[in-house]
Amino acid sequence: MSKEIAHWLDNLLEEIEGIKVRRKSSRRVRVDVPADALPALLELLQGRAGYIHLSAISCVDWIEEEEFELVYHVWSYESHSLVSAHIRIARDPGVYLSVYDLYQPAAFFERDIHEMYGIHFEGSPNMEKFILTEWNGPPPMRKEFDSEAYINEHLSWQNYNPEWLQELIAEGGGIIIPPEEQRFSQKKK
Amino acid sequence: MNSMVVLPLVLPLFGAFLLPIIMRASVGVGLWVGPAILLYGCWILGNQWISGTAMPFSLAIGGFAPPMGINLYVDSLALLFALAVQLLGLIFWPFKLDPETARRQALMLLLVAASTGLALSGDLFNLYVFYELVAVATFGLISASSTGSAYAATIRYLILSGIGSVLTLLGIALIYSQTGTLNLAHLAQLAPEQLNNKLGLTAFLSILIGVGVKAELFPVNTWVPEVYATAASRVSAFLAGLVSKLALLIILRLLVLIFHQQEAIQVMLFLGILGVVSGELAAWRAKDMRRMLAFSSIGQLGMIFIALSIPDQAGLLAVLALSFHHLLVKSGLFMLADGWGGAIENLRGAAKRSPLAAIVFILFSLSLIGMPPLPGFWAKFTLITELAAQTSPLYLIGLAVFLLATVIEAAYLFRLAALLYRPVSEEKPIDTIPKPAGVSLVSASLFGVGLLAAALFITPVGELLNHVAGQAANAELYIDTVLAGTGGGR
Amino acid sequence: MAPLELIIELVLMPLVAFIVGLMMVLMMRRIAAKLQRRVGPPFFQPLYDIVKLHGKRTQVSHGMIHDIGIVMAMGGYIAAETLLPVPGMNGIAEKGGIITLLYLMMIPSLGLALGVGQCANPNGSIGIARALTAMLAYDIPLVIVVFGVAYAAGTTNLVEIIATQQAGGFETWGAVQMPLLAIAGLIAMHASLGKQPFEIYIAPAEIATGPMVEMGGKYLGGLFVMQSFQLYTTSVLYVSLFLGGGTTWFDFLLKSFLVLAIPVSIAYLFPRYRTEDLLRLMWKWPVMLGLIGIAFVM
Amino acid sequence: MSSIKQIPVIEEKRTNPLARVFDELVRFCRSRSLFLLHYCTGCGAIELPPAMTSRFDMERLGIQPMVSPRQADILLITGYVSIKTLKRVILTYEQMGSPKYVIGICSCTVNGGMYWQSYATAKKLDEYMPVDLYIAGCMPRPEAVIEGLQQLMQRIKTGEAKGWEDYYRNYDYYLGNQQKLFGNDWQTPTDVITEAKHYDLLGEGTLGEHTALLEQHQQPLEALEMRLGHQVKEPAE
């Protein structure tokens, strides 16, 4: 991204108060915005800066800080640069407004995040399940969900211990770290 | 006994003039005068026909022997037509009681008298006089229905037939200047030398067009649709059924006795073909029942003209068969049109209201098209075989046009028949569908019965017509009956 | 022809047809393998397949018409075999000529069509619609060719046609007399086999082997038997029409295997034709060649 | 594999010798001609094309790839089986004509493999259908696949590969596991119980409390029999 465009973008972003701009590289800008200022920022970027393509919305579960972090990656074909807007929303109500009216693809990303994290987006056209249709447990991507515990409780294992493996172990070969220690779920306990 | 024949001509004439007076005296009596006269006329002609004394015979009026005086020539053809006139006059008698009845009945009597005269008279000028009388009577009768369009139609018809009669007069004058006599028989003797030239031909053609106005010949029949649509259906039935045939009779007499030129026949054939084409095609688009019947009668008369153009007796047989068949069917249809007049659209489902009328209508249209057992088929068969026998290509064209016309006729008649039987939506109350009046339905079914009777006894009817045609065709018989009675003319 | 001898022939001809048919299926799969630089199936593989299929313990049927369809498929060809004269055995070739044979070869595909229709599987119905369209396509050139040959030989009786061809040795072979008709016949025969370029109605990826989608166990076995009969009948018909039938069994089998080798080797080199391209191809070249051939014969 | 071990592997020999020879022939043909339906659930499927084409050529062993389950004998499950796919795999398995064999390629079918932690995949395939052969390896090479297939052919020849009978004989066990995963109103259009009755493969484990559960909410599945219907009185509309 040429110098003057980058410069122009910076003072454009100054218009949103409470914005923190960090330029990662010539083609990437990271922006941190308070949650309620995001729609204004996106409108600004889409309207005046040519960032017409919302390539993805990703979500991070900060379980310790009791917060979800939503990142909106917006791309511009003219200036060939990506702006990632990071916002933080509280974890327990887990509700945020949808940007479907600005970017139509947002419907799909929001539906995915709703399914995986349980965040509800008002105004999003369709919030039903479409990947985990067979799954009726809690949203699986949330940190408090322990996948292995769920499996141990619902499914059973193949105790795969044929003779040739036992002789190998007897001679001291086989796996150095026994499987029990490797398990993540055992590590915590 | 023979002189009694004059009465059916004279009595209605007197009746016509006395009727207003009688009517004013006492309506009750007045009402019965007309039908009585007609009944008496029918009776005379009937037993004349049955007794069948030395047919044909000539009757000199007022003792003056032809070719000087006026004579009545009564042969089976003339008698048949006269009888038909009396009978139809009786059937179509205007019974309706309203202030106009006296005038209308008087005119009817006048019309009947004139038509009988037309049928019987053997003198050219006499024919012209009766022709005028008929024209006048028809003007009166048409305007009697006293509606605006009726007046307009009458005026237009008046002008047209006026010019027509002028042309006829021109023709007669030419013939008189050429031969010096007006008696048909005498003319028949002189015709080969004197009238066989261009002048004779012009005379014939002018008479043809003049009389053609009444006989619905192609160019001059533009009055037909309006008149038949607006006049009372009884009147138009009488006109279409009979009067046009009588005008035809004049041309027939002229053709047989006096004129034998080839060009005359060609012109008539050509006009006949045009008449058929225009009549049938116009009828295809007609939206009004009476107008459709009017166009259909133009077409039918065009066919009769084609038949007329076939020389010698076979042609005459076809003419007679077609005209009497048309007489029966067309008057029947007009009788139905009495109730069913007006736009065809609201005839939808009429069969449900009056099934008898629908069946009679289908019977008439089947016969008109030429469904085998019915007489219509035999009439067409005779015409077709005659036309095919002729050599000149114009006749073959006539044959082709005739066949195509029948197809078009079948199409529009049965389009109407299908409309009659189409189920009508429930909420439309049954009595809003038009229904032919009782009396006219009875007379229509009377014609239907006549048609069926003709179909059953087709062979005797065939012989009768053949005999009549034979008699009418030979000119010598005509000449020596008329002139023999008076010891040879000048 | 003593009736007993006739009965033996009526039983023997289908049996021979089945065995030779199996050999032909094997040859076809071997040629396919060699073209793809593979080893190819063992010798008795077609037999193994058929016995295994007929030995299946549970089989799925969709109704009586589904069973009758397969029976008609096999029965039709068994009947058609008896009309095909083989060296030494004429069967009832005199009783019905080539036209009857063409019709009898149509019965199996129509019986199969009825059976597949009963399975109520959309893939099957689409397959059958395409199979009948393909039949419409290849039958016209086939009929032109048959007309040409029958008209040239003056008779529809196969036995006489073969006799006339064998009369003058090599020169009076059909292919030599009527080369154009022979080429057209070859193309039409290839299409009637339903092999690679013309197998739109068994397109595995698109409509899951079309008509055979619901055929398991003995049903599929019946179709494999039908396929072997089909290969045998088509190649023997071509041989008896154009290559003068077999004087001895050896040259008869040699000729029919060679005749079959041509379309089979062409088969595995071409991608599949769409239905309308198949129609266009079949109605253009073989029909044109056939008509010109007939013009010469006339 | 747990429950299969208990059945004694005795091949009930038919009495008359001709029948035995016929059985021997049929078993031989069954082993020499196998139709393969590889259900490409996971990444293992990429190993199959080389096994079929010129380098390893399965056809010389008599193995042909087939498209529809009706025509197939072997169901090849290649890779992890997500729960959604497991429904379709069970449907396809039941639509196959037996004797049918299931081969689980890749360790994902054995014990969950790389996705052992995932909530969405089924870990042990043979809980839901009898698996005859596992070919471990996180995508076993074509040689391993062919080796596995040859082992299966060997076991078919000796008559040991009886997994498909086990599905009929212990249908209740399998149905129980399936209902545990998919919920109690789980039902496939194939009516396994009447099929078991039809081919008299009813074992003591076929009917149980899980099949009873199935009976409650099963839509009618009996085949539409051809009838004139004159005697059937009009259903009261």
Add this chain to the structure above:
Amino acid sequence: MTLTLLDELLLFSGVTVLVALFLGRRLPAGWMVTILYGIQLLSLLKMAPLGYGGDPIPSTLILEVMGQTLSWRFDALSWYFALITLGSALLSSWYACGEWEQRFRQAGGNVWLFHLAMALNVFSMLILLASGDLLSLFIGWELVSWAGFLLMAMAGGVATRAAMRYITYAMVGAMAIFGGIALVYVSAGSLQYDAILTAVSQMGTPHLWMLVILFSAGFGIKMGLMPFHLWQAPAYAETPGPGSAFLGAISSRMGLFAILLVLVKLFGIVNIESLKIPFTLIDARDLLAWIAVFTIIFPTFTAMKQNDARELLAWHGIGQGGYMLLGLVVADAMGAAGGLLHVFNHATYQAALFMAVTAVIHRTGTSDLNKLGGLVVRMPLSFMVLLVGIIGLAGLPPMNGFVSKWLVYRSLLNEGMPLLFVAAVIGTLGTILSVYKLIHNIFLGQLRVEHEHIKEAPWSMMIPMLILAAIIFITGLLPGIPLAWVASVQEAVGLSVPNYTLGGVESASGSLDMIWVIGVLFAGFGIGALVFYSAGKSKRVHQLDNYAGGHFLTADIRYQYSDNFYAGLMHLIGGWYRGSFLWLEKSVKSLVEFLSLGMQGIYRRANAEFYLLSTALFVIAWVVI
């Protein structure tokens, strides 16, 4: 005067009409009429020697009308057609009375008019068949076309419109024949057959050309030949159930009877062949052959696109008519036998097919191919009848259609007409395709939820259908029986006769023995069944237990493939369906409209005198110059 057998037959037929007319209102009218048809058939069978070469039976009724003698007599030709007419009439009216009648009355149909129309049709057809001279032929012809109009128009609504279109075509045909009769009468002096025979020999070619054109056009319209075929499909499809079976079976074959009588017997094929069309190398016979062949191809491929079962069958009726004419026009021993036999065969399977489709309509209420499916499990007997019918229609071995088509193909082969042969085969293949679509969309595939409780057609409708199916199979197995009648017809008409045996036809250049072919076929089926049923038990499964790429099928989704059935074929030939004949018909209609508009314009002119004066001037000028 002693009543000859023919008088007896006509008397019975007249009595049937009267019974239908007066006693028609009461309930058992249907059965009474059927029994009377039976009696008529018996009296026809008493004239059986006619079918085996007996001499013609004259009728005592001779009319002398307007100088023409009308006489009626029965010969082998009329006996053969009368047999088919009465057979199909008996079965159709048997099919009609019983449950169909009640349903038709509940639906508002007029049962009395239906039976009357059928009786009238049969009576007029018998008169036409018995005609002794050209005039009585024309009278019979008109009666038949009007009786047909009555039967077609009685169902009201769409049927009346179709009947109106039919009657216009029929009138054009009738007038063409009427013109032809006039020309013949002029040149031959009388309308008796022998007088015409002598006249034809001296007739000049242009005169003979005119006659051949007029007569073949007139009769061709009734048969639905190519340019005039548009009316037949809607008219026959819309007629109420058994009526369409009767009309489909025999009504358009009256045209063939007349062509056979006039063109073949009176004019003689050799004279027709002598009429060369200038500048082209084809003559009148080839022209007729090519018309017949186009009549085979175009209607068959139109039938393939139809979505209504009755329309599809009606279009096939036209197509099969082409075969009959083709056989006749080739006029060698085998061809004529094939054409005539095809009349009998077509009557049997067309009637059976229409009855089966009516049975389906009776039970499911619709004949739309996209709303049916899977009925084989609920209406197996109708399925069997339809199957037998379509095998006959497609002309496949076990059934009788094959024998007549085989004969036609053999004659084309003998005469060496490759293009005709190929065109006829295209027609047959087209038939097979569209006929499979018929049985697939109605009886095979997915049974809809609403059709699960329907029953087989009632016995009163089923028995005639089974009788027809039996006839189709028996005449297929033993074609000798109908071939005997056909041979005597060929003698009566003056064509050479093939030497037929019970099983088929013997000839030097390849013969056909159906008993052997069918025997071997069923032996093959036996062996196939043996191999199939000895290979272990199979289990019937529910129709939802189907491979659909792992998808769970449910009953409420319609996954039956029935619309746009031959999509591949339609991609290629879809563009050729431009309905050029429909356009032709419309243009003629609009021409008539335009002309009539012009004519009406003339009559609306105000100053009529202008015409009078101008014509007078014109005529006088013409005379003077």
